[in-house]
Amino acid sequence: MMEALQVNPEVENVAVSLLGNGDLQIRKIATGRDSTSYKIESANGDYVLRTAGSRGNYDVEHYILRLLKEKGIRVPVPVAESVDFLKYPFAFSLEEKLPGVSLAEAEKENWPQVIKEVGEQMAIVYDLKFPGFGSIDAKYFRKTGQIQGSKSLWSDYLLQSYDRRTDRVRKKFKADQKAGFIGSRLSNEQKEKLTIVVNNIDRVRDEILSARQTLDIKQGRLIHGDISAMHILVVKNKLSGILDFNDAKIGDPLYDIAIFSVGTKGDYYKDLMSGAALRFDENRFHLYRLMTSIWKLDIRYVRQNYLHQNPRILDTALEEIRQ
Numbered sequence: 001m002m003e004a005l006q007v008n009p010e011v012e013n014v015a016v017s018l019l020g021n022g023d024l025q026i027r028k029i030a031t032g033r034d035s036t037s038y039k040i041e042s043a044n045g046d047y048v049l050r051t052a053g054s055r056g057n058y059d060v061e062h063y064i065l066r067l068l069k070e071k072g073i074r075v076p077v078p079v080a081e082s083v084d085f086l087k088y089p090f091a092f093s094l095e096e097k098l099p100g101v102s103l104a105e106a107e108k109e110n111w112p113q114v115i116k117e118v119g120e121q122m123a124i125v126y127d128l129k130f131p132g133f134g135s136i137d138a139k140y141f142r143k144t145g146q147i148q149g150s151k152s153l154w155s156d157y158l159l160q161s162y163d164r165r166t167d168r169v170r171k172k173f174k175a176d177q178k179a180g181f182i183g184s185r186l187s188n189e190q191k192e193k194l195t196i197v198v199n200n201i202d203r204v205r206d207e208i209l210s211a212r213q214t215l216d217i218k219q220g221r222l223i224h225g226d227i228s229a230m231h232i233l234v235v236k237n238k239l240s241g242i243l244d245f246n247d248a249k250i251g252d253p254l255y256d257i258a259i260f261s262v263g264t265k266g267d268y269y270k271d272l273m274s275g276a277a278l279r280f281d282e283n284r285f286h287l288y289r290l291m292t293s294i295w296k297l298d299i300r301y302v303r304q305n306y307l308h309q310n311p312r313i314l315d316t317a318l319e320e321i322r323q
Helices: 009-019 058-070 108-126 138-144 154-178 188-199 201-210 253-263 269-276 282-303 311-321
Strands: 002-005 024-031 035-042 045-052 078-082 091-096 133-136 149-151 221-223 232-235 238-242 249-251
Touching: 009 024, 009 035, 009 045, 009 091, 058 078, 058 091, 058 138, 108 221, 108 232, 108 238, 108 253, 108 269, 133 154, 149 154, 149 249, 154 188, 154 201, 154 249, 154 282, 188 201, 188 282, 188 311, 201 282, 221 253, 249 253, 253 269, 253 282, 253 311, 282 311
Parallel strands: 002 024
Antiparallel strands: 024 035, 035 045, 045 091, 078 091, 133 149, 133 249, 221 249, 232 238
């Protein structure tokens, strides 16, 4: 018997093909910009099935997860994956579900010890060195079975990513201005802040160009690329696991710390940095924070249109602009 809540038949068919036509209960648990996640309960255990349309290099991610499991990192056990759109209607990843709830749901008084433990786990990840920089080259991986970054310089990746994302932000901002921000749901104060940030996009790019020599680290290391409280699981205020390495990159570990600081209010990033035993470079850290906060506008403002619910992004960008 199968119980499927908010699930289309194609997802049901994939679940059955992977886990058998037993007593499966499938529930949608999250929706992203190009992905959907489902919890599957079966007689043999619980699983998470993630599906994606145009993106989702789950074969690369599962390779990384297996590598990290060998190193003793608490990550999900990968079960099956596919990026073959001729065989399936979407890319997918099936993993064993780790126990626990996200750190975002845990008591704040226990955050420092959990985050420091995450840092200790990530220190092992950051010891893994690979050639190249930036997003992992999926085509190269599928051809050779090896991991390498898609760029020859870390600053090349940062600039290309910055240009691509800020171009979309500017286009939407101009369209919203023309339409009087109808449908944006932004308050007048948020509109004013957004205007300041957009007007500083070129200046921030100049800062990145001026800092290329500082940014261009000699050796790229494996980083998470999207580390946040939502991607950390806890059980009874103890670390259960670290999720979602689908945005893993080859780059600077301090970039992870900056990403975490933008998405998490307070100084908890210091616990992550302490656990990972990273050396702090103030200039790089603040530039990463500035870039990350502006990049996040591409997701919250352009793609998802709920920047009004995420005022921290604008506040962080303005804070860094005024540094």
